[in-house]
Amino acid sequence: MERHGEWLHMTVPENWSGITIANVMKNKWKVPRKLRHDFRSNEKVLLNGSPPHWKTAPVRSGDILSLNFFQHEDFTLPEFEMELDVLYEDDHVLVVNKPAGMFTHPNGAADIQQTLWNGIAFYCRKQQLPVLPKYIHRLDRHTSGAVLFGKHALATAILGDMMKNRRISRAYAAKVHGLVENDNGRVEVPIAKDPAHPVKRMVDEDGQPAITNYHVVQRGQDYTLLSLKLDSGRTHQIRVHLSHLGHPLLGDELYGGQGDVLGRQSLHAAALSFPHPFTGEIITCAASSETTPFFTEEELRSF
Template sequence: MIISSKKGQWFELIVPSEWQGLTSEQLFSKIWHAPKKHTHSLRMNKEVWLNGQPVIWTEPLNKDDRLRIKLFSDADFGMIPSYMDIHILYEDDHLLIVDKPAGMNTHPNVPEQMDTLANGVAFHLQAKGEFRQVKHIHRLDRDTSGVILFAKHPFVGSLLDKMLEERQIKRTYTALVQGKMPFKKGTINEPIGRDRHHPTKRRVSPSGQTAITHYEVIENQKDISLIQCQLDTGRTHQIRVHLSHIGHPIIGDSLYGNTSVKERLCLHATELNFVHPLTLETIQVTSPANW
């Protein structure tokens, strides 16, 4: 874990021993994998300082050096802040993790929309006096509940996007599915594409995008199974499509073949696990399913 703090608009950290000898240039490109465009902007605007002076990007860092980066400039939320009772599971200066209820969109589809989780996050930040562009790192379907990660500034957003792409953010889902699963564990590796006959539906299709879902059975009952899933990819409706494809649609999922009268989709994002890119703290957040 790195010793760090917020100093007004600046993020300050104490260089740890493992960065000894790296240049600031290498820190941004090799350790953080920061986008070149963002790094260039920080560089041109002299928004990275070392020990009280603008950093010399090609000089090596030393243990206990004081590195400052301007990360917390005010910005437009990108949507209309709207009060709602949101459940925050974790928050720091850089990111927050929220427990989304079922029946709510993750983010607005049109600028004037005000009833999404992102609108509630914007209001929460506004109430704290933090004017930040709200950015979800991943999303959940409207009818899926559970944990969602938001970035509070563009720099950490870009780092988290890269981590998600490289599967360094582990997401675990819990689902109730129709029927008794025949195997304790399994992997569904089937490409997913749009259904030409339905505007929002997806289907397994040879011409679709690669999609990989791992599952493990937690409990088998007579005609219902409780399972956990982890994703290597993040396609729209991925878990729902894959489980329906193998003959075990999620309870409450009428779109993909379940005829249950259950009022809601029994799919919940139960856990998020990753190493914080700026503090190196291990973040593990859980939210139990409540059907």
């Protein structure tokens, strides 16, 4: 697999032999219909140097499939100058370590333009990237750690499908009030919006199903360090579930915690693992304590 200018050239693997371009795009890569239409109508896919008939021309092992991913696209997102802690990067994927206290992206307020995505826009211009990377998932403002971006439309679509089908694994470090009794546990209670609060969520039997798995890494004098993995992705899920457990996050005043005057919570997306969208190689990233005030490097080694 090699990039030359705007084009990516890849050799068709043996297990694709005999299937059509349409099959590759729809079933192998799960490309959305709108993006498939763009690729087909603008001849952004070539087979051995020529535009193929998508529905009839089969690919063969050893053929060269060329895709125009890297055509320059202008963007209007305001830039914010910041130093990014880049955990992994290639032509298709970018993973960065988000600081605590920063939004992942602008949330509609005109005065909130100092977000991670605005910082990515500055990085994009500085590094002369052809396309503005797009976030695949988000972290709460006061949660630090690894955030995944797709660096072109097809990578974003493939990674988005992986996220939807829970093929992307994330491990969170959390410090909670009190000493959690069981070394391992599972919180499985549904979550809904709190009708009495514009942002807050609550446990509600009529809410959406939510599952949080935890493991005790360390017990301190009056706190517990937990490793968390989610089987669902509800808004504020970890915060709600830990509060329901009786052990809210340090600093999380909204859900019963105390301890940070800046309103930050002791929650860090410490590890991120996913199959590469084109090679299938498992990429694993560890987010250091550089972006969080709550954890040391020694504490994060377990993640």
